[in-house]
Every structure is written in C-alpha cells, then in structure tokens.
Amino acid sequence: MRELKIGKKTFRWGERTYIMGILNVTPDSFSDGGRYLSPDVAVGRALQMQAEGADIIDIGGESSRPGAEPVSAEEEKKRVIPVIEEVCDKLDIPISIDTYKSKVAEKAIELGASIVNDISALRFDPDMAKVVAEHDVPIVLMHMKGTPRDMQLNPSYDDVMHEIVSFLNERKEFAISSGIDEHKIILDPGIGFGKRTGEGIEDNCEILKRLKELKTLNQPTLIGASRKRFIGSVCGDGKQLPVTERLEGSLAAIAVAVMNGADIVRVHDVKESKRFLRLFDMVVR
Numbered sequence: 001m002r003e004l005k006i007g008k009k010t011f012r013w014g015e016r017t018y019i020m021g022i023l024n025v026t027p028d029s030f031s032d033g034g035r036y037l038s039p040d041v042a043v044g045r046a047l048q049m050q051a052e053g054a055d056i057i058d059i060g061g062e063s064s065r066p067g068a069e070p071v072s073a074e075e076e077k078k079r080v081i082p083v084i085e086e087v088c089d090k091l092d093i094p095i096s097i098d099t100y101k102s103k104v105a106e107k108a109i110e111l112g113a114s115i116v117n118d119i120s121a122l123r124f125d126p127d128m129a130k131v132v133a134e135h136d137v138p139i140v141l142m143h144m145k146g147t148p149r150d151m152q153l154n155p156s157y158d159d160v161m162h163e164i165v166s167f168l169n170e171r172k173e174f175a176i177s178s179g180i181d182e183h184k185i186i187l188d189p190g191i192g193f194g195k196r197t198g199e200g201i202e203d204n205c206e207i208l209k210r211l212k213e214l215k216t217l218n219q220p221t222l223i224g225a226s227r228k229r230f231i232g233s234v235c236g237d238g239k240q241l242p243v244t245e246r247l248e249g250s251l252a253a254i255a256v257a258v259m260n261g262a263d264i265v266r267v268h269d270v271k272e273s274k275r276f277l278r279l280f281d282m283v284v285r
Helices: 039-052 073-087 102-111 128-135 160-177 203-209 211-217 229-235 247-259 270-284
Strands: 003-006 009-012 018-024 056-060 095-098 115-118 139-142 185-188 264-267
Touching: 018 039, 018 270, 039 056, 039 073, 039 270, 056 073, 056 115, 073 095, 073 102, 095 102, 102 115, 102 128, 115 128, 128 160, 139 160, 160 185, 160 203, 160 211, 203 211, 203 229, 203 247, 229 247, 247 264, 247 270, 264 270
Parallel strands: 018 056, 018 264, 056 095, 095 115, 115 139, 139 185
Antiparallel strands: 003 009
C-alpha cells in the first residue's frame, strides 16, 4: 500500500476513500458563489467540513466555472490568504490551495497550505512547477481543454479517455522533469472541464466508466464530480436539475468513481458523502 504524507496527515491509498471538501472564496462559483466571501464565514465552513469528515479542505479564490473570467493574482490572494491565515492553526487536516498561479500558491504554502490543486496541470504559469518542487508539496494535475472561459465552446474528442490519459501522462513526466517528486503527483481527469454533456453525449459518464484506464499511470486519482452540470443533465429527465438538487447524482458519481479506482473525491456535501462512503468503502475495499 502506497502512502503519502500531506501536512500532518498520512494518506494510505487503497485503504479508504478520502474526502476533499470544497471551500470557494469567490463571488461567482457555479454552486456556492458568494456564500463564503467573508473570512469568518469561510473559516466557520472549513471547521464544519472537518467536523463532518473532510480529510482535506480545498480553498479557491477564482471561479473555474464555464465562462468564468480570470482574476489577478493580487485579487485572488486578497480572497484566500486571510482565510488560510485564520484557519491553519484551527484545522487538524491539510489545506489545499486551488490555484494555477505560482504567486498565490507560494504565499499559501508559506502560511500553511500543504498541497496545490492546479486545474491547468502546470501549463498556465511557467513558475508553478518550480514553486511546487522547491516547497516539496503534492500537486494535483488536472485535464482541461482550453481555459475556464472557453472550455465549453464546442469541445470534441475522438476518444475522450485516451486523450485524458495521454495528456496526464505528458504532464506527469513534465512535473517529474521539473523536480517534483513522482510520489507526490495526483491525477484528476477534469470532470466537467471541457467535456460534452447533453444531446446524447456524456463525456463525464464515459470518464467515470473508464476511470481504471487512468490508473495505468500508477498515480493516486482525484475525482471532482460534485454538483456538476452533467449530473443535472442525466438526472433531470429531460430538464436541467438545479445545483441544489444534484446530491443523489453526485453520490452515484462517487460510487462509480470509487469502484473504478478513485482515491480522493472532491465534494461540496461533505456530511452526506462521508456517510455514503462509510458503507460503500466497507463493501468495495
């Protein structure tokens, strides 16, 4: 069984499914934009997620929803740094910084963040790999077509899973060549990021179904399907379910992902996901 120490916590891959709780300190995230802009409210939510069973808190200051406009590194730091400063000494679990900007990541790490979650897989900022390598922290590398602003503008694939595996293998090799420890690389196929949904094409379901193909790269796998649009498409019986009605579909996505090798699930609904996984892990692991 492979192990990885993140912050003060040791993760033993294959033993159980780990939960990454989502904390968006943004005004415009697709699910909870604006709810946790106040540092006090954000800190309270982080502590609540820890109590509900989260193993990691993933803090982000820029929305990556389809069509989202980028923000500056300074604005992003204004949003996330006060929260990280306040919550680091209060949490017993590691903090992940959800950013593709090296300056944001470096400041967050200096204040106590112990993992970087980079949706660009080290592509958008030429200094990110250096920062991760120098601080020797784990990195999540995610597949995405384009940028959040344009990723849903007519994405296309000949074979979606083949392309994801090829892309993430190349990014893994780049990370290693940049000095990042191979054992500290986590791979994310990017559910909802430049993937087709609706009109009979469900790339995200195909990814979940074929997730074992990503395990051929011999890295731990993270899945972030929580409340995504494809769940609203599939579960809505011809209508798009609102974000607030996607819990059951989110849990179903977790089930398929874990059966096919997911090690970490990134979720909004920590309490419900934890209860679900207590039973599910007992059966399948």
